[in-house]
Amino acid sequence: MSNLPQEADYVVVGGGSAGCAVAARLSEDPRVKVVLLEAGGKATNPWLHIPIGYAKTMMHPTLSWNFMTEPEPELEGRRIAWPRGRVLGGSSAINGLLYVRGQAEDYDHWRQLGCPGWSHAEVLPYFRKAEDQERGESEHHGTGGPLAVSDLGMRNPLVDAFIAAGQEIGLPYNPDFNGASQEGVGHFQVTARKGWRCSAATAYLRPARRRPNLLVITGAQAERLLMEERQVTGIAYRREGEALTISARREVILCGGAVASPQLLLLSGIGPAEELAALGIAPVHHLPGVGRDLQDHLQVRMIFRSARGGTLNDKMASLRGRMEIGLEYALFRRGFLAISAGSAGLFARALPESETPDTQFHFVPYAADRPGGKLLPYSAFTISTCQLRPESRGSITLRDADPRKPPVIRANYLSAEKDRRCMLAGLRLVRQVARSRTLAPWIAEELQPGGNDDSEEALLGHLRRTAATIFHPTSTCRMGSDANAVVDPRLRVVGLRGLRVADASIMPTVVSGNTNAACIMIGEKAADLVKAAA
Template identity: 65%
Template sequence: MSDSVPRSADYVVVGAGSAGCAVAARLSEDPSVRVVLLEAGSRDRNPWLHVPIGYAKTMYHPTLSWNLVTEPEPELEGRRIPWPRGRTLGGSSAINGLLYVRGQKEDYDHWRQLGCTGWSFEDVLPYFRRSEDQERGPSELHGTGGPLAVSDLRDRNPLALAFIEAAAELGFPRNDDFNGAEQEGAGFFQVTARRGWRCSSATAYLKPARNRPNLVVVTDAHSNGLLLEGRRAAGVAFTRHGAALTIRAEREVILCAGAIASPHLLLLSGIGPAEHLQEVGVPVVHDLRDVGRNLQDHFQARLAFRVRGPGSLNTRVGSLFGKALMGAEFALRRSGPLTVSAGTAGLFARVLPGSATPDVQYHFLPFSTSKTMLELHDFPGMTISACQLRPESRGTITLASPDPRERALIHANYLATETDRRCMVEGIKLGRRLSQTRAFRGIIEEEVVPGAAAASDEEILGFIRRTGITIYHPSGTCRMGGDPQSVVDPELRVRGIEGLRVADASVMPTVVSGNTNAPSIMIGEKCADLVKAAAKVTLAA
């Protein structure tokens, strides 16, 4: 960490999130290069950033989250959907639900089919393994000794066990590793935690590298745009503590600011669709049509139930004694409700007839909420969330104005296709069937949300439109591809601009079929190798 900002570095990395921490840490392994990592947020000192259940307090925190919001969504009755994104070291990996899910091998093989040479599952698996410190030990699909701790849940909640039994009743296989040979089935999630503490990308990558003299991490540095010399990225302009500053990149600038901020910075710098840039008054440097387009996100709707018997955290959180007991469990054994992730048990299932692989992901939670994560129901409850894995709908990120202090406009465009609507309806219907199995007999008293008011498919869709929200996986806005219209090539280089790469979830041509933190870290790992390889070629020349 540094209060002084170098005037230049070999590599300037923008964004200390899931991918950015990996990029900066890996590049700084070479003591001969200087790396500066710019992060708009603050240092990760808040204790709730390190306790797993802390996401309930940090996700909508006034300073630790950007608290973004979409524009009115046409298919969601004009609602504006909150989009929390991390605003601290570790980025969204510091405030997320901790689930370690890579997606399906078919996702990456599809990337390769779209022209992303070097991004098939066989190509990216070594980077997943290299990043991972798997509690269960090494295997063909898992690694140990990497920076990112991956562990089993500390507690096996009885309600979560009932959920897994319910899935088995409906014919779904037991799956103890969603990142194994097959994703389909029900089981417990693994999480990015070590001995009960959250392992964000900052904890995993930056903390071990903190004493390297060639790595400087600058917090509270809000990037405003790129310094361009013709068609070359020469550095970054940013604001820190009210002062306008610049830093020069002698070799490369690497944008790792995420699916909203990375395209935003490109657009502010005049790199993007010329027509849009001209409309908002930004001089066009390079007409790159797909910047900010191809936005994808996973959409979810939640079923909530009143339950009886042990297991619901609503009851424990609702009493002073229960809270004291939770604190004691965590302090003494690093166990209990404070280690709960945003989904204890899960199910990957196919709900549409034409799906060859799971198209819906279920997150089971042993609590239920009325509005936000902080407002639990005043009765014992549980939640089954249904999330569509491969949405067809595409949205955009655009500029509101040339002012970098003004937030980008987010048009998620949820439920824009019939397939997306049908998938979500079928997902809710399967969630209900799970709740009606023998496994939940004697446990569930009633379905509270949506309840009897949503019986027909049309009524279920109405419920989804009124209540559905993001599951926090925006991606695709700086699409990687082999075609000249893509924003970055398979080497993650921005087309038409020298010395500039993008490495975060924005480069995904299609969103992976699962949570996006692990794939974003993988992208950062692979980017670092691509940069190192390019440097060797340059030196050899």
């Protein structure tokens, strides 16, 4: 029999971006006992700590859940791979490291949707609290927080040419996408320091795990919530084949992410009552919004053969190049091994009616057969575009009552006409950048989609054949004040006591950019909400 604890004041389910922050902050009070349950293992794989390692870990058979969507009707029936982190740190341990908060207008919109306390002015202190900004403290940034935020450890003439091309087509140079305005072109910042990834586990758990009142249990797969009437009292979970339970004297905080959080609620009988009954699950609490309102950023890549080299593909083509890459990183913690999933970025208004940027570019000086895949055997680079505020909505539902089976994921990409228009406008904008006087000399040919056909038919065909997730699912336990909201603005599950959700699933709408920074902010704010209720 296991000698693991059977009771704690707070049980945090999921050691991802938000869960690590929640557990660490709650355990700052030595009077309370906090247990964090994480289905994955410890972050022992060395590729988890090297920035470029996301190419090795994102689709890893044990470090990622490797979900798949159902066939997507608007993407030629393709099933889209959805990697999610299955390790301490969650997806912050396998993501592309980009630190992008979104737009101030995103959070002000949340407040307008019935979420008081979540305006930009009210969440900015939590972004600043979390941050240890390499550039120093300012109105928008903080120092001394657990999360290292730094400039990229590499500069590259090809990357500089892309940034100059963005300026050539009329965009301003933006030195800080998380500052006064997001619009423009510039370098991304990353969650890394001195060439090492800073995941949420590194940032929050590494210093906190020395506390005697915090216990992190890895390999713990949550199976259902324990309840007495409308009070959530604990968690049933499985570890090393053994069925275990743990009770929460005060609260359970669910931080499983946009896939696992609604899945656990549904497995526990919390969700649309008729759907649960049809699966043989006794409905405990009818909550129709669980698993609904799924949103995700869809990306489509354009690949160009380089006329001047300067890419990672060139370096990796020879033994000498590979040795130079390894030596530069070993000696200085910089170079190609220190780059992220975006060496430079661009935020623009691709549609004329947009008042703020609706499109994001990720530029990298390399090209692979798929995101996180094998490098192509020639000199090439990639510009990907994604729509920032999709109107398409999907769902997370159960396949059956077995907690070991993955849920049914229907993203419904491109089901909204505006999403198709915006993605096509983004592709045309990529070509405008590529044809600029600055970047054109670097391009020998456009490889994907190829040709010069700017027609809707040609570009939409490329979009349907090749588009994929950019790994930002949200909103499946949506926060709000309406009848379909799953949590209220204090992150309490509507109609229940003793249970909150704190992760990407609570976002009323997906933020306009990469989601990791917002998830950490949510974790920081959630911890304060829990403390205030104690």
